[in-house]
Amino acid sequence: MDKGRILLAVTGFHPQRWHELLSAEREVVLEPDGPNDPSITYAVVWKQRPNLLSSLPNLRAIFSIGAGVDHLFQDPSVPQVPIVRVVADNLSRHMTEYVVWRVLDHHRQGALYRAQQAKKVWHEPQQRVAGDISIGIMGFGQLGRAAARALLGLGFCVNGWSRRPASADDVTTFHGESGLIPFLNATDILVVLLPLTPETQGIVNYDLLRELRRRNGLGGSVLINAGRGRLQRDADIKRALDDGTLKEASLDVFETEPLPKASPLWSHPKVFVTPHAAATSDPAHLVQPMLDQMNAFERGEPLQNLVDRAAGY
Template identity: 40%
Template structure:
């Protein structure tokens, strides 16, 4: 019963130490050390090559070392291998911090104030009370619910949208294609936390974003593949959208000539909204392996058909 780890060596050393102290029943190996491929039942990786998967005859579970699994080629994975995304306290805490910062930055007009400072203009903007600002979150999984919970004390009018119905205290929830239009019409600030799947790739397009109220603002902290860049730029330049805060882009990093770098109404951060903490991630992985050994459902199990 051995885990093969194939990512960052520094994090791997932290994981190795924790596994040795807290889960001596689970073997831990990482390249370049030699290992018996037949002994590997678990693989923790970000984007493992297909030949590595094929070389592990007894592999049962592929663990993503991050919150997403869109980097995996699901079609090439043998059907018996379970796919599990990382769910650990560090990811949730980081996203809650970032999303709260981003919502407040847009709500309190940080982008136009940044432009005014560069131009040495003293230009106060009339304050909109939080209870008059409508914030909507796309994606009501663990991250979306945690973010909404953190935003509630500020008094924002909160709504959420997801593929399937959810109930979240203090949040007006919408679901499915039939609920999307009503949800979008009630968002002054739209925050995308959706998983990236074939159905959600390119979802932040002109068609969707144009259904937001005039002057609305966008935050994308999910994946760059959700956003159609030229559509966002057009809607910003036309004035339908007033600002955007983007933590993710496609590609990453952006090429030097990309217009996002210099657009006056876009604030960029370099995919730092949420980062896996090595120590808590190792313990979350150990707990999931023990669940698997006990025949229990693992946290973060992925339904192949949905992609999350």
């Protein structure tokens, strides 16, 4: 079988490096040159324009270059072909680094030390023990499991919540609607790594945040969202911070991105903002696994890491 051509359509990413690496093995067509091209059998995409993929008559598979695939389902015309999501050690490492960084900063009172430095205050507050702090990871897939392993290695107690039953060594796991409140009640620092689906949109709201454990060694509950911005309600997070429901928050994602300059979250003293940078899609690490999958598929082997369309991830 001849090697199928690839359509590359990556909004928000500079396509040059992706094109260069994909072209090492296959012919690549840059959007907008691809519509109606019968020789294109694969699409490598991120936030492609509506109706683009449905214009490819011989499309056999879609590869999303980001960890999430919700952008694909915003286009109802996406063809009924397999969708492959990114699974790469480099992506997991980046996310784990971010989660550990933010957990440790909250645990070791980074905000307090920064405030003391600004005022030239020399004072050592009481230090906490990691084993007394419970980290709850909401979204216990590959990224969540990788973060859990790193946090366990530092001595934290770790809980995990997922839609379906899951298990992991030394992690207390919860699942489904019935397990959500018990999970939150046992969590001091909530780490959100959920996919965005119709069921999870807006799930991080005031009512959810009220269920976190506030009487703890941290002096209050903490939110870290490195998943998707539309999982949360920005106004509810501000409300929770203002009334003490939350002690602090680290937010990498927001309902509207870039975060509008008028947003009060930019200057909120209890919020640490990063620009959707927790885990970047690096073509140097992601392109070869895509090409390997295409080659295997053309040998008759099944594609791996497929998206469940019904579940939305």
